[in-house]
Amino acid sequence: MHIYFSGIGGAGIGPLAEVARQAGYEVSGSDKQPSSYIGALKKSGIKDIYIDQSYEQIAAVHARHPIDWLVYSSALIFEQPDAPEIRFARDKHIRTSKRDELINELAASKGLSLIAVAGTHGKTTTTAMIVWLCKQLDIPISYLLPAKTSFGTMGTFLNSSRYFVIEADEFDRNFLHFNPWLSVITGVSWDHHEIFPTRENYQAAFLDFIKQSRNTLIWQDDAVYLGLDITGTDTIDVFDPTAKDIQSIQLKGFYNRLDGWLAIQAVARLIKADAKQLIGALNLFPGLSRRMEQLLPNLYSDYAHTPDKIRGVMSVAKEMTQATHQHIVVVYEPLTDRRQHYMINDYGDCFKEASQVYWLPSYLAREDPNTRILPPSELIAHLSDPTIAQPAALDEGLKRTIEAHLDKGDMVICIAGGGGGSLDDWVRSNFLI
Numbered sequence: 001m002h003i004y005f006s007g008i009g010g011a012g013i014g015p016l017a018e019v020a021r022q023a024g025y026e027v028s029g030s031d032k033q034p035s036s037y038i039g040a041l042k043k044s045g046i047k048d049i050y051i052d053q054s055y056e057q058i059a060a061v062h063a064r065h066p067i068d069w070l071v072y073s074s075a076l077i078f079e080q081p082d083a084p085e086i087r088f089a090r091d092k093h094i095r096t097s098k099r100d101e102l103i104n105e106l107a108a109s110k111g112l113s114l115i116a117v118a119g120t121h122g123k124t125t126t127t128a129m130i131v132w133l134c135k136q137l138d139i140p141i142s143y144l145l146p147a148k149t150s151f152g153t154m155g156t157f158l159n160s161s162r163y164f165v166i167e168a169d170e171f172d173r174n175f176l177h178f179n180p181w182l183s184v185i186t187g188v189s190w191d192h193h194e195i196f197p198t199r200e201n202y203q204a205a206f207l208d209f210i211k212q213s214r215n216t217l218i219w220q221d222d223a224v225y226l227g228l229d230i231t232g233t234d235t236i237d238v239f240d241p242t243a244k245d246i247q248s249i250q251l252k253g254f255y256n257r258l259d260g261w262l263a264i265q266a267v268a269r270l271i272k273a274d275a276k277q278l279i280g281a282l283n284l285f286p287g288l289s290r291r292m293e294q295l296l297p298n299l300y301s302d303y304a305h306t307p308d309k310i311r312g313v314m315s316v317a318k319e320m321t322q323a324t325h326q327h328i329v330v331v332y333e334p335l336t337d338r339r340q341h342y343m344i345n346d347y348g349d350c351f352k353e354a355s356q357v358y359w360l361p362s363y364l365a366r367e368d369p370n371t372r373i374l375p376p377s378e379l380i381a382h383l384s385d386p387t388i389a390q391p392a393a394l395d396e397g398l399k400r401t402i403e404a405h406l407d408k409g410d411m412v413i414c415i416a417g418g419g420g421g422s423l424d425d426w427v428r429s430n431f432l433i
Helices: 011-020 034-043 055-064 074-079 086-089 099-111 122-136 171-177 199-213 222-224 243-248 256-272 275-282 307-320 338-345 374-378 396-407 423-431
Strands: 004-007 026-030 068-072 093-098 113-118 143-144 163-167 182-186 216-218 235-240 291-294 299-302 328-333 356-359 389-391 410-417
Touching: 004 011, 011 026, 011 034, 011 099, 011 143, 011 199, 026 055, 055 113, 068 086, 068 099, 074 307, 086 143, 093 099, 093 171, 099 143, 099 163, 113 374, 122 143, 122 256, 122 275, 163 182, 171 199, 171 291, 182 199, 182 256, 216 222, 216 256, 235 256, 235 389, 235 410, 243 256, 243 275, 256 275, 256 396, 291 423, 307 328, 307 410, 328 396, 328 423, 338 423, 356 374, 356 396, 374 389, 389 396, 389 423, 396 410, 396 423, 410 423
Parallel strands: 004 026, 004 068, 068 093, 113 163, 113 182, 143 163, 182 216, 216 235, 299 410, 328 356, 328 410, 356 389
Antiparallel strands: 291 299
């Protein structure tokens, strides 16, 4: 079967393309721009990748080698409801779907049990921790991981595996297409407001996801937040975040330790081990890209894009600087303007550990053209202490400012959730090249 992946350079689609190739499918794809990840996919064996998403381009591919299935990302439909590649596939009656349909088919055809990690925050880190532990314990698994790590590729399929570990995102209600053997709920707070207009809509979706899961791991606070009824069920395990055993985890950051405990609990079920026996292996977890990733001495990049996630980053930074007493400096680029209209009153003290915050304009994606874009100054005004922050721009002045802070020995954290052209891209091109 020939599967064509639209948006193959993305963190969600690219790893799935690699898994499909390893599982024996013929794979090709396209993207709107080149990237280092596309280069990595070509080296792995996916040669037919095109930086062109026109009707004519996919028609040429189909003429050379008929396409059986077009797989695309949820974001594509939001950005281009009548995308040329999807139009072509429909014109030619080619099977067309989002990624979840292929994930389910892979799991079913290969006899794999799904382990799905869901939640507003901590999904990627927890998924990576599960993969890390399985590798340390020689448990063969197949997995999809939407972030780079030092210990494996972003997508792997093993014929010997019994489990398929995935990150199940709630955006566009994607996670409701899965019926996991085990679901891991990392934390829940209202997000993706364009999909879930009310907090109750968001909570209901998570409750539906849990109902579809054979077994579930969840924190006590989240169970209460969701109004989850666990009466008379032995398929839902609820954990207390203040439990003594969690304090044995030596990873920096309270939320990292919580993610780690859930990962331990998940893997313990695979090998029927005492969770406490896995703490040593977890303590060696090397981290992953854009999660307090060190780019240079004292210069870090992180993906946080909600106040809760920012608080998690700041807790890690605080623990890292306890001995050095460094000043913590943040460069922050909010992810999408649409999200800011809902979050504006939630920022509060999320940057309280920072001595200075440089606040960039929001990274725009899938915006409503009729909605006013909130400037940095207006968002800053909603901090508990607005005096610690000032508007900034991705320019030479910001580069000199960061250099000055690094020269003084400050810790500088660049927080951005965007992709191409984001703060993360900018800082890498200005400081790593």
